[in-house]
Amino acid sequence: MRVGLHWSVLVIVVLVTVALARGEFPAAHPGYSAVQYWTLALLAAVVFLVSLLAHELAHAVVARRNGVQVDGITLWMLGGAARLHSEAATPAAELRIAAVGPLTSLLAGGALAGVAAGLDALHASGLVVEAVAWLSAINILLAVFNALPAAPLDGGRLLRAYLWHRTGDRLRATRGASAAGRGLGWFLVVTGFAAVLFAHNLSGLWPALIGWFLISAATAEARQAEMRSVLGGVPVSRVMTPNPVTVPDTATLADFLAEGPFGHYRHSAFPVLAAGGSVVGLLTVRRVELAPAQGRVSTTVGQVMRPLADVVIAAPEEPVLDLFPRLEASPVRRAVVLDEGRLVGILTVADITRALAWPAEPTQTLPRSTDPHLTKEAS
Template structure:
């Protein structure tokens, strides 16, 4: 899930919003402002309902962010780097740089999410009781009580033993510890995730068709997400099994053609695609030979034709800080999810400060095809 609106960094972790988060804000605010709040406490003005509903929706997003941050913090404490966190329509996603190394680490990383949501729900419940004891506005108490309930529901739902939910991670950790086979554990958690997903899809559509309850569409959507994501996780695990222990140096293109940062875009374009520059992306180097970024055709296209004769490659390149980098001895399996989530779909391979190669998803796909053929029975 790629972010649409970056929010900066929290505890050193990049946080962003996907555009679909507007759906959950609109859904929560509309449900509260038009339904729950007026039904529970009639007589207030429409703007009072809407302002409080929007505040509740924003706080709910904050609780989702706290849930994912808890995963991220515990992951880092267990030696798993975190690339970023993105909030979207169905919650949040903390993208881990790699997988947990042990069942115990997997269990700790997974368990902290539901525990955080449960703690937030408990805190909100206590706050609602305190406000009620102080005879605060019933509408405010209702909003805080709703936040308590929704976070407890979130904790319980996420604890269900089905991938990709946190409970699915807990199930995988238990199966992994019991069998000693991470792949077998992943298949078990994925099967549970698909079973739960199909159950939600069937019951959701049944609620719509038989009872006319349109909220069943929401359950069916979540079910579809569970089926798709559980299947994707299983395939990712199979990919890791095939690419296990394969270093980046085995699949990268060595000594790639580079572009000087001081070259103008017009000169750069004049030599491609039939001259020196035959690809669609190139590392950019400073005068001393150190790599400083990456230039791609889409980046060049953003510059007007009339300005390309005076605009340098260095002025439009993707800076090195925003480019995915890897070491030649790093595992390929840890690089794949980072490449899939990037816009450039490429990584520069650095040995210290020295550029030694470039790797794309196509390079990894070719290696995967050969390895799959080599390990397939009968070959």
């Protein structure tokens, strides 16, 4: 399993180190050298990151035990995230995966509190005891904050598991947890900016930043749930535009432009075919616009097209949901659909958006879950 570090991790390490070395430690235990303050502060910041990693690893381990594939873990400025390839199959599995994170942080905080008490009893350096006590407190705070019933926090996952269990509707449960996440996010944004504007306390920017993150993440989670509900199990062949208009790689840009925008080439992107009929690239109107106007008579499509190696390629039977992240990351936001090397279609983000916007038939609410494991764990 891959563990990644976002560049913003450096920001949190610097902020924690400076806050401890310049504020917390000298205020609580004056008289030590600057080297001691800074060394211990940096060590505490690193251990804090390790505790965040332990929190996410706990999610990943339990997720795998419950049949959910884990793509990796990424640590960043506001914490970490275990990237799950799929969702839990039952509310009980969702509950187990969500609950283990805060529980891990709470156990870490308790263990560190015991270590701090033991060091104090042994008359260890007060500065060291202070550092361990701070790590204990921050882990307990992390556990409490993550247990708040608002997506995308772990408490939001617990709320979703409960709503899913009660209603039998995963999408409805996700909407409820996401709404709670946006509500908490706006509360933090408003109170944070109020502290800055009325109390002139710049530390209010922190809750405002966290609140904005919660709003964005909760909105994205609700959107992904809608996508999974509509497109779950749907292959690319059902959403793509079949038999797309193509352009030969030997055509000049002048010839190409002469056919648009109301003629044959009325779209904005076209698969490019070689003389033998094989796909060799993708031509976009943007690439044509970037070509010098005076050279378009002699410049061919093959010279300005995006090579096939730089284009997202999909198979007709590939699930749309698996393809979507690659489409969003692609500069052209399009995929060429090939069936054993033969061009059969083209898929754009707009095609997926159009499918999501189609009015859905009303569905009946599923019966309430009777999973005995969830009943046992929730009691």
